[in-house]
Amino acid sequence: MAKQLDYHAIREIFSRFQAAEPEPEGELEHVNVYTLLVAVALSAQATDAGVNKATRKLFAIADTPQKMLDLGLDGLTGHIKTIGLFRQKAKNVMKLSEILVAQYDGEVPSSRAALQALPGVGRKTANVVLNMWWGQPAQAVDTHIFRVGNRTGIAPGKTVDAVERAIEDNVPADFQRHAHHWLILHGRYTCKARKPLCRTCIIRDLCPYEDKTV
Known part of the structure; x- marks a missing residue:
């Protein structure tokens, strides 16, 4: 579990997520x-x-x-x-x-x-x-978010509920609505469980994860 990042680092991380994907969406198909x-x-x-x-x-x-x-x-x-x-x-x-x-x-x-x-x-x-x-700023913590929250120090916690509370407490209000989608997508496609793609990660310089891949 990484040490909790400070406010300025977290704001910069989500600013980069937003710039890369302004309107992230869930990948489950539905009609209503x-x-x-x-x-x-x-x-x-x-x-x-x-x-x-x-x-x-x-x-x-x-x-x-x-x-x-x-x-x-x-x-x-x-x-x-x-x-x-x-x-x-x-x-x-x-x-x-x-x-x-x-x-x-x-x-x-x-x-x-x-x-x-x-x-x-x-x-x-x-x-x-x-x-x-x-459109409520509710944070649905899955395995991807749990991993990313702890690796990056954005939302460290020993349980799913702790990570959910940490996201609510630590992520700036203007990023709350899309926070869980940005974190899911980052965990699914970049910060993978076994071999994170640290070389191409847009927040590599801000992430305290000690076992970065090269």
């Missing part, structure tokens, strides 16, 4: 907030690419909670069987769809508490939906 919720729930322990491949045909026929219920558990399972833990995920999607229809008139709620009360929806999933759909 319901399909975004389902896609994020399905992405746990799976790749975005794998989820997208499975959901393209699914969302073409089931893009609302009621249409998902009409498709049925077996129909949903058939579409997502290439995704890890697909049986349990299918059950969760059907249950959350039932709740959305019964309690929210088929609409996805915009509060974290209501989202987290849905089957298969944890804090990270809720934060992704809040950020990507409603």
Whole structure:
């Protein structure tokens, strides 16, 4: 775990991220907030690419909670069987769809508490939906963000919750909305787990990571 960077270094890092990618976007394909919720729930322990491949045909026929219920558990399972833990995920999607229809008139709620009360929806999933759909500065910490936060000293922490709080506390307010996307993309394509691409990293000079690759 790297030492916490100071405010000026963090501001410079996010200024560079912003210059390189002014409007970063998540890579999960969706057509509305319901399909975004389902896609994020399905992405746990799976790749975005794998989820997208499975959901393209699914969302073409089931893009609302009621249409998902009409498709049925077996129909949903058939579409997502290439995704890890697909049986349990299918059950969760059907249950959350039932709740959305019964309690929210088929609409996805915009509060974290209501989202987290849905089957298969944890804090990270809720934060992704809040950020990507409603533009809230919610920080969804995945393995990429956890790694980058600790390696760079932007948001060091021993737990996911600690890193989330560190991002909220340390990243300047004007970068909060897109912070988690910049960090995910940096972790996915540059600051990789085994062999980070330090040679081409745009924040190399600001990063205190001791085991930089050459």
